[in-house]
Amino acid sequence: MNTPVWKRDEIESPCVQICVIHPETRLCAGCHRSMDEITEWGRMSVEQRGIVMAQLPQRAAVKPRRRGGRAARQARES
Numbered sequence: 001m002n003t004p005v006w007k008r009d010e011i012e013s014p015c016v017q018i019c020v021i022h023p024e025t026r027l028c029a030g031c032h033r034s035m036d037e038i039t040e041w042g043r044m045s046v047e048q049r050g051i052v053m054a055q056l057p058q059r060a061a062v063k064p065r066r067r068g069g070r071a072a073r074q075a076r077e078s
């Protein structure tokens with residue numbers, strides 16, 4: 001018999017294991033959720049998760065301007 005032991009009808013997490021929070025937008029660079037959304041994900045209802053999931057494509061389309069990385073930081077410190 002090939003029955004699944006655990007089956008859930010909930011929306012899966014959008015996490016892609018690139019967990020970096022942008023300092024200005026405060027959104028994860030990987031999944032585009034806020035820290036609050038990431039923290040509350042396991043406690044959200046299916047409807048709440050669906051609302052967040054629907055917003056993610058628009059968030060992903062807004063790319064924050066890069067701050068210049070190491071080279072820009074060194075230039076500012078000089």
